[in-house]
Amino acid sequence: MTTRAGRHFLQIPGPTNVPDRVLRAIDRATIDHRGPDFVDLANEVLAGLKPVFGTEQPVIVYPSSGTGAWEAALVNTLSPGDRVLMYETGHFATLWRELAGRLGLEVELIGGNWAGGADPAAIEARLADDRAQAIKAVCVVHNETSTGVTSRIAEIRAAIDRAGHPALYLVDTISSLASIDYRHDEWGVDVTVGGSQKGLMLPPGLGFNAVSEKARAAAASARLPRSYWDWEAMLAGNAAGAFPYTPATNLLYGLREALIMLREEGLANVFARHDRHAEATRRAVRAWGLDILCADPAEYSSSLTAVRMPDGHDADALRQVILDRFDMSLGAGLGKLKGRIFRIGHLGDFNDLMLAGTLCGVEMGLSLVNVPSRRGGVDAAMSYLCEEEH
Numbered sequence: 001m002t003t004r005a006g007r008h009f010l011q012i013p014g015p016t017n018v019p020d021r022v023l024r025a026i027d028r029a030t031i032d033h034r035g036p037d038f039v040d041l042a043n044e045v046l047a048g049l050k051p052v053f054g055t056e057q058p059v060i061v062y063p064s065s066g067t068g069a070w071e072a073a074l075v076n077t078l079s080p081g082d083r084v085l086m087y088e089t090g091h092f093a094t095l096w097r098e099l100a101g102r103l104g105l106e107v108e109l110i111g112g113n114w115a116g117g118a119d120p121a122a123i124e125a126r127l128a129d130d131r132a133q134a135i136k137a138v139c140v141v142h143n144e145t146s147t148g149v150t151s152r153i154a155e156i157r158a159a160i161d162r163a164g165h166p167a168l169y170l171v172d173t174i175s176s177l178a179s180i181d182y183r184h185d186e187w188g189v190d191v192t193v194g195g196s197q198k199g200l201m202l203p204p205g206l207g208f209n210a211v212s213e214k215a216r217a218a219a220a221s222a223r224l225p226r227s228y229w230d231w232e233a234m235l236a237g238n239a240a241g242a243f244p245y246t247p248a249t250n251l252l253y254g255l256r257e258a259l260i261m262l263r264e265e266g267l268a269n270v271f272a273r274h275d276r277h278a279e280a281t282r283r284a285v286r287a288w289g290l291d292i293l294c295a296d297p298a299e300y301s302s303s304l305t306a307v308r309m310p311d312g313h314d315a316d317a318l319r320q321v322i323l324d325r326f327d328m329s330l331g332a333g334l335g336k337l338k339g340r341i342f343r344i345g346h347l348g349d350f351n352d353l354m355l356a357g358t359l360c361g362v363e364m365g366l367s368l369v370n371v372p373s374r375r376g377g378v379d380a381a382m383s384y385l386c387e388e389e390h
């Protein structure tokens with residue numbers, strides 16, 4: 001094993017760098033989750049999560065990865081054989097689709113080219129055609145982490161409404177929550193799926209469902225088997241500051257601290273910081289002479305940027321050199337994008353100099369593996385970061 005001095009740069013789009021404050025908060029004795037001290041912790045985090053989702057409705061917290069929260073959203077609201085409409089934005093949308101299929105749901109997928117977001121007009125047209133209202137849910141990934149493309153969640157809500165369709169609206173915000181503006185209540189989302197290890201700045205291990213009244217009503221008659229994921233048991237416990245089974249107590253300490261940090265900075269400032277780092281990154285990519293995968297600037301992700309490799313060059317070879325030489329992890333191309341792109345994560349606990357260091361590592365890596373590209377990306381990013389108005 002090689003020893004390495006200094007900090008590892010974890011610039012994948014999740015898990016993200018965990019702030020020292022959160023690490024210190026987690027590093028405490030685990031308490032009795034049925035004892036009196038726990039109730040205060042539970043009440044504080046359950047209330048504190050609501051503004052992060054933009055909701056006044058309950059947010060359920062599972063000791064799970066994001067994938068568990070995906071499953072929870074489906075098994076609580078749907079019945080075997082129900083038809084769900086999904087949109088192929090990229091690898092994560094595809095994984096959610098496969099999960100839904102394994103649960104016994106009938107998935108209808110609107111195809112996509114992995115460079116754009118979900119198209120509200122295509123969803124509207126499909127729902128308008130569904131006169132029998134066989135489609136029970138529309139599932140969209142807000143920030144497609146495999147491509148660095150966001151979908152327009154409010155516009156899709158408006159499209160569902162224009163079609164006059166009663167389907168539930170389920171949205172994956174695992175890599176957008178606390179990084180990109182999101183409003184569960186205002187945008188009429190029925191279930192918002194979240195995870196701890198991306199914008200929320202925590203280690204992996206917590207999954208979230210924010211649930212609307214309509215979603216809870218659907219749960220009352222939904223017949224997919226569920227036990228561990230059952231909302232009603234959770235909500236009944238949570239009402240008294242408790243959980244039906246052992247919660248991830250130490251991660252909840254970390255969550256409490258992360259929520260305090262988000263409140264201190266202010267969510268609007270958190271979003272602006274992510275927007276600014278994303279723009280600086282895109283300027284670097286353009287100065288290198290490389291292309292951003294996301295086709296439409298209106299859909300750029302503020303939590304990560306996916307960069308196309310010039311033909312004949314392997315993105316994984318570049319990532320390997322950057323890891324070996326500079327101790328920095330970058331995101332790989334997933335699924336059909338393997339080797340063709342690399343992804344720069346710029347979300348979570350992140351500042352200007354961390355971004356500058358990240359871009360330096362990429363720029364040096366590009367020259368080490370002789371990718372046809374120019375220097376000057378870091379300069380372009382620095383110039384942008386120094387402009388007054390940002």
Ligand SMILES: *Cc1c(COP(=O)(O)O)cnc(C)c1O
Nearest residue numbers: 065066067092143145174175195
């Ligand atoms: C990370 C991610 C997931 C998967 O979450 P896990 O915690 O790995 O289960 C799902 N959807 C999106 C958009 C993600 O970024």
